[in-house]
Amino acid sequence: MVFGQQKTTSASDVNQSLTKKSKMMNSSLVKNINFTNIGPTVMSGRVVDVAVNPNNTTEFYVGYASGGLWYTNNNGTTFTPVLDNSPTQNxxxxxxxxxxxxxxxxxxxxxxSRSSYAGIGMLKSTDKGKTWSNVGLLDSHHISRIVINPNNADEVVVGVIGHLYSSNKERGIFKTVDGGKTWSNKLFINEDTGIIDVAFAPENFNIMYAASWERERKAWNFDGDGKNSAIYKSTDAGNTWTKIAxxxxxxxxxxxGRIGLAVFNENTVYALHDSQFRRPKDADKKASDELSKEDFKTMSTDDLLKLEDKKLNTYLKNNGFxxxxxxxxVKQMVRVGSVKPADLASYLEDANSMLFDTPVIGAEVFKTTNGGKSWKKTHKDFLNGVYSSYGYYFGEIRVDLQDENGIYVLGVPIIKSKDGGKTFTSISRENVHSDHQALWVNPKKSGHILNGNDGGLNLSYDDGENWSKLNDPAVGQFYSVYADNQKNYKVYGGLQDNGVWVGANNARINKSWQQSGQNPYESIMGGDGMQVQVDDRNPNIVYTGYQFGNYYRIDREGRNNYIQPKHTLGETPYRFNWQTPILLSKHNQDILYLGGNKLHRSLNQGDDWETISGDLTTGGKKGNVAYGTLTTISESPFQFxxxxxxxxxxxxNLTKNGGGSWxxxxxxxxxxxxxxxxxxxxHKKERVYATLNGYRSDDFTPYVYMSDDYGQTWKNIGKSIPTSAVNVIKEDPENENVLYLGTDNGLYVSFxxxxxxxxxxxxLPNVAVHDLVIQPTAKHLIVGTHGRSLYKADIAPVQKMTKEILSKSTHIFSISDIRKGRNWGRSWSQWRAASEPELSIPFYSSSAKETTVNIYKDDVKVNSISVKADKGFNEFSFDVSFSKNGLKAYKKANEKAKVKAAQNDVFYLPKGKYVVKIGDAKSKFQIK
Structure with a gap:
């Protein structure tokens, strides 16, 4: 039987699933098991916009691509999340x-980009983020710009770029005049062209400019340009629009390509254009006698054999052969016909290199001073390196309202001009991340700017000559997470555009590191951080890398070794996914697997490779994104x-004989x-789990399957999950019935x-969960989110929630012992609160009810506390004290015992063994 495949998910399905998830959160058996954010904060995530109070510039909001909305009223010293109670963080x-x-x-x-998540329309809050209302445009998926009439807060114009991976009608320019109760579509171009920017004249809301963008993204290709990309103008506050380009x-x-706009006044506008027109041939070519890849594409066999060895060797060495x-x-291989000259070019070409090799014009700045009647390019030279062939990822330009000639262009670097775009200088600095996405320029004070980039937020008061970093929120966009097996284990993770980081799982996430100069998290790899594997025998040996399969074996006490498998000259280059999978064999920690379009195996830690499969994909498709690649590898712990x-x-695909057959x-x-x-x-040799994801066709169905016969037949186990694409499934190592599932909108557990x-x-907010890892000794679940960094939860009670326990009325889980502290009830100074002990008493209840927790020392009830229990897991925090009646009973039974009140007048329990009873359930703990 073939399971039915879903089409593009409708907005109504998404909306219903959000309601369903909200109900599931309220009724969940684990709604009281707490997640703790464990950072990092030092490395942030992608900022998409900042909104600053013009009358108090120390107060502003920051929006992160997938990390929610954050508020500060102390100039970025601290931030508070204000979108956590909404259905999305995108x-x-x-x-x-x-x-x-x-x-x-x-x-x-x-x-x-490849990790740009769809939204759920327009959200509005009238109480500074305490509550949110969805006010429409549910099928927009991606919203580019919101402008509010300064004189009428109910009049709002919105630019909608629309679906990323499919065509849709709800895109263009929408307007409301009643605060979002109703919307009207004021500009619609077609189902593949949306609006990427809208800006109005500061002195006149009626005068607006908008940029349309035609784009098509598939898993294997991105086309970010088209004849419908253009500039439009409105003279009636966005009610009607005219193309002016x-x-x-x-x-x-x-x-x-993509266009960004900056309006100085009604008539003066700058436009930043990602030109996908080809550069004139040889426009950038410098006189050089060195061979290039292009030379070999048309070179004959005879001409190659005539090349000087020195010249050919220079090409081979410089290009990493x-x-x-x-x-x-190489010449001998050409002589016998096993290699053709063109192979010396194709050896270097994969989807990524082809993208970078595309000779497009790239970033260019235009200006109009007559309201768009005519436009003129501001500069003569190419703005090389501003976009680096990723222009679709950028497109923001700003103008200083105090200076018509002061403009800022955001790309890989951030550059500024003080002569209206004739010349530019970089204002990127040593503590400013590349890839710039948002910029606020103080309209009343030149030089005061806030810059949002892929690495967080930066503040400058001297026009970018010096920057402060305002990375207080934990908003990292993790692709992967790993935990090693040390006693105080370390967590590792790869982040979008921010490399690979490592830190102790119990690191303090605060600003104290600025005093010591050492952040608890350390960067060990650059680029887009990818998967991590750590040698169980030696935690200093770490395998990790960056995008498209560029992996290293790192000796943290030695050197890094580049270990990507290389194809044979003349063979079609291997295809590597953006997130190339790797796996250390649990059977032998010298054996490493790495997946391209074929599976590769190394028996000596990546020094040498053998290919143990043919192409295990459909063969790829023509495009500028690597496709037809392996994404996941798993080896059975039962059999090498x-x-x-x-x-x-x-x-x-499955092999049972190490790649001998598939x-x-x-x-x-x-x-x-x-x-x-x-x-x-x-838990079972024949059992296997699989998750599939339709995100890249705007299909958000949760595809989750299990097989108990090596994948010959499959059971759909994702039917009850609210609509959301699935990224990861993890089996509990102790309880075979327990599964953990990470989706684009949160985490689930099954018993x-x-x-x-x-x-x-x-x-844990409604955020994309990309990866999960369980540290078996600590019994911790580490959650790698794509937007809110890493979270940790104690899953010891989850592992104990068996069918037998779930059938009971009440069950008390294991209670950790506590060590008697001499400072219980004492304060270090009059300025600090007293130190108070906390003992966690975890228990399960089959129903929501008022219950009583009784604490006994021998047969004496020393405390009795009424607790409101939820159905499922509960956790009562006991302050290890006597109740008034309990103290009397204890003294009566132990006449010689001396019990004194602590400094805070609380009587704490003495050392000894205790029993906790809730109904018929009981458990023990000890005060040592």
Whole structure:
């Protein structure tokens, strides 16, 4: 049987699922198991917008792409999250009416990157974020800009870029005049073209400019330009629009890419354009005698054989060819026909290199001084390096309202001009991350700017010459997380555009590190951080890397070794996913697996590789994004060489003999989806779990499957999960019935192998969960979120929630012993509160009820506390004290005992063994 495959998920399905999840959160058996954020904060996530109070610039809001909305009223010294009680943390734009305190959030990031999550329309708060209302545009997915009439807070114009991976009608420019009760579509171009920017004249809300953007993203390709990308103008506050780019000097045609706008006044406007038109041939070519990749594409065999060895060797060495490929060897291979000259070019070409090699014009700045009637390019030279072929990822430009010639262009670096764009200088500095996404320029004070980038937020008062970093929130965008096996174990994680970081799991996440100069988290790799594996025998040996399979073996006491497998000259280059999977074999820690489009195995820690499969994908597709690649690897702990792999194009393959033969086991699953995880069970050799993801076709169905026969047949165990794409499934190592599931909108746990699911969300906002790891000794679940950094929860009670316990009326879980403290009830000074002990008493209740927790010393009841229990897991915090009656009873039974009140007048229990009883359930603990 082939399971039915979903089409693009509708807005109504998403909305219903949000209601369903809210109910699940309230009824969850684990709603009282707490998650603690464990950072890091030193490295942040992508900022999409800032909104600053013009009358008090120390007060502002910061919107993060997938990390929610944060508020400060002390100039960024501290931030408070204000979107955590909403159904999403995904933001495209924010706007604030400072007179009334009304906040507008356009959900769904405006950037069109591989990790830009869809939103749920427009959110509005009239109480500074305490509560939120969804006020429409539910099917917009990605909202680019919100502008509020300064003289009428109910009049709001919104730019909608629309779906990222599919066509849709709800895109263009929308307007409300009643505060979001109703919306009207004022500009619609077509179902593939949305609005990426809207800006109005500071002195006249009636005069507006907007930029349309035609784009199409697929899993294998991104086309970010088209003839429908253009500039529009309105003279009636966004009610009607006229295209003004045609025959004006501004580029038109299929090569027009993303456009950003900065309005100085009614007539003076700057436009930043990502030009996808090709550069004139040889425009950047410098006179050089060195060989280039292009030379070999048309070179004949005879011409190659005539090359000087020195010249050929220079090309081979400079382009990273393996040592075995040197001039004499290569020429011999060409002579016998095993290699063609063109192979020396194709050897270097993968999807990523092809993208960077594309000779487009890139970033360019235009200006009009007559309201868009004519546009003129401000500079003569190319703005090289501003976009680095990723122009679709940028597009913001700002103008200083105190200086018409003062403009800022945001790209990989941030650059400024003081002569109207004729010349530029970089204002990127040593503590400013690259990839700039948002900029606020103080309209009343030149030089005061707030810059949001992929690494967080920076503040400058001297026009970018010096910057302060305001990374207080934990908003890291993790792709992966790992925990090693040390006693005080370390956590590792790869972040979007922010490398790989490591820190102790119990690190203090505060500002005390600024006193010591040493943050508890340490960066060990740059680029986009990817998966991590740590040698169980030696925690200093770490395998990790950055995008497209660039992996290293790191000796943290020695050197780094680059270990990516290389194809043979003449062979088609391997394809590596953005998040290339790696796996250390639990059977032998010298054996490492790495997945391209084929599976590679090293028997000596990555020094040498053997390819143990053919192409395990559909073969890839023509495009500028690596596709037809492996995404997940799992080896059975029961048998060496029993390996599952999954691909980004929907294939799951199995080998039982270390790659000797392979069997495809995904034919009875939905097709053409992204396999996010395939997991071999640690409890049953024949069992395997798989999750598939339709995010890249705007299909948010939770595809979750289990098989008990090596994938010959599958059972759908994701039916009861609220609609949200699934990223990861993890099997509990102790309880085979317990499963953990991470989706694009939160975390779930099952106690019956996926038959039913519970939301797992206390202190964990509705954020994308990309990865999960369980530290088995500590019994901790570490959650890698893509937007709110890392979270940790104690899952010891979860592991004990068996069928037997769940059938009881009450059950008390194991209570940790506590050590008697001489400072209980004492304060170090009059300025500090007294130190008070806390003993956690975890218990399960089959129903919500008022219950009594009784504490006994021998047969004496020393305390009795009434507790309101929820159905499911509960945790009562006991202050280890006598009750008034308990103290009397204890003294009566122990006449010689001396019990004194502490400094805070509380009588604490003495050392000894105690019993806790709740109904018929009981458990023990000891005060040592």
């Amino acid at each position: 933001i495209g734009d924010i706007a604030v009416d400072w007179n009334s305190g009304t906040i507008w959030v356009g959900t769904g990031e405006k950037n069109s 045609d025959k004006s000097g501004f580029p038109v045609g299929d090569g027009v 393996q040592e075995k490929y040197r001039a004499q060897n 060489g029993l390996i599952y792999v999954g691909s980004d194009d929907g294939y799951i 069997t495809r086991i995904s034919n009875n699953l939905p097709q053409n989806l992204w396999v996010t995880r395939v997991i071999a069970s640690a 019956d192998k996926g038959t039913s699911w519970n939301a797992f969300s206390k202190n």
